[in-house]
Amino acid sequence: MTLPxxxxxxxxxxxxGNLGDFTPRAVEVLRDAAYILAEDTRTTAxxxxxxxxxxxxxxxxxxxxxxxxxxxxxxxxTGQSLAVCSxxxxxxxxxxxFLLVRACTEAEIPVVCLPGATAFVPALVVSGIPCDRFVxxxxxxxxxxxxxxxxxxxxxxxxxxxxxxxxRVLKLLRELETYFGAxxxxxxxxxxxxxxxxxxRGPVSELIAHFExxxxxxxxxxxxAGKS
Numbered sequence: 001m002t003l004p005x006x007x008x009x010x011x012x013x014x015x016x017g018n019l020g021d022f023t024p025r026a027v028e029v030l031r032d033a034a035y036i037l038a039e040d041t042r043t044t045a046x047x048x049x050x051x052x053x054x055x056x057x058x059x060x061x062x063x064x065x066x067x068x069x070x071x072x073x074x075x076x077x078t079g080q081s082l083a084v085c086s087x088x089x090x091x092x093x094x095x096x097x098f099l100l101v102r103a104c105t106e107a108e109i110p111v112v113c114l115p116g117a118t119a120f121v122p123a124l125v126v127s128g129i130p131c132d133r134f135v136x137x138x139x140x141x142x143x144x145x146x147x148x149x150x151x152x153x154x155x156x157x158x159x160x161x162x163x164x165x166x167x168r169v170l171k172l173l174r175e176l177e178t179y180f181g182a183x184x185x186x187x188x189x190x191x192x193x194x195x196x197x198x199x200x201r202g203p204v205s206e207l208i209a210h211f212e213x214x215x216x217x218x219x220x221x222x223x224x225a226g227k228s
Contacts, residue, residue, distance in 0.1 A: 006076060006077055006110070007075070007078070007081040008076075008081045008082075008110040009110070010029045010082065011097055012091070012114050013090040013118065014044070014088055015088065016088040017191065017192055017194035017197070018194065021116070022116075026116060027051050031055060034075070034081055035075075035082055035083075036048070036056070036057050036083045036085055037072065039085065039087050039091075040059075040061070043087045043088075045057060062096050070103070072100060073104060077107065088119070089117050089118050090113070090116060092113075093138070117193070119163070120136060120221050123189035123223055124221075124223055127187035127199065129185065129187060130226075133158045134161055137160060137163075138162070139162070139163050139164065140164075151179060153180075154179040155227055157227050160224045161223050162222040162223075162224070165220070166190075166215075166218060169211065169222065170208065176204045177204045180204065180224060183204070184225060185202070185204075186202070186222060187223045188221075189220065189223070190216070190217065191218040196218070
């Protein structure tokens with residue numbers, strides 16, 4: 001009996017805004033996979049419909065990744081290749097995928113991550129803040145450990161990058177004012193790669209004043225200069 005060839009796990013970045021950012025290679029990988037593991041099948045379905053991809057979608061998110069990972073590893077061992085997509089950006093960057101990747105590396109299953117969209121890279125590059133050395137923090141914990149983390153990051157000499165929702169960005173900026181200082185230079189990017197993309201730069205105090213006067217909209221990347 002011939003044993004099946006082991007499948008490959010593909011991590012496929014999806015557009016953070018403009019659908020034109022999706023690559024031909026990504027389309028090909030999604031078409032060839034046995035299943036697409038999607039953070040939100042409704043969101044990924046819009047993408048697959050647009051590119052006429054009919055590969056079956058399966059939910060794979062933070063609430064089921066622990067339970068479902070062993071089953072997907074077994075599917076890969078039988079020769080099925082899988083593609084993982086988050087709602088926007090690269091899987092594993094503040095989105096599910098790490099547990100499955102780790103399980104696959106332990107099982108010696110090939111893992112391939114396609115180059116592509118990640119929101120923090122364009123935000124960092126256009127911030128005007130040094131980007132040769134930086135710390136990516138993603139989303140800070142909402143409660144436990146948040147203040148301690150901010151205290152430690154206030155002493156960081158490298159540029160610091162955060163993700164934040166529109167509902168919490170003012171809270172984050174006010175905390176940065178408290179821990180980092182009102183004059184610390186920062187940049188806030190929102191709606192990256194979309195029609196209303198915007199980046200605001202200035203001292204933290206000025207960014208607070210702006211968003212107190214203008215309701216924050218869209219997902220944010222906040223880039224903060226390191227301590228000088």
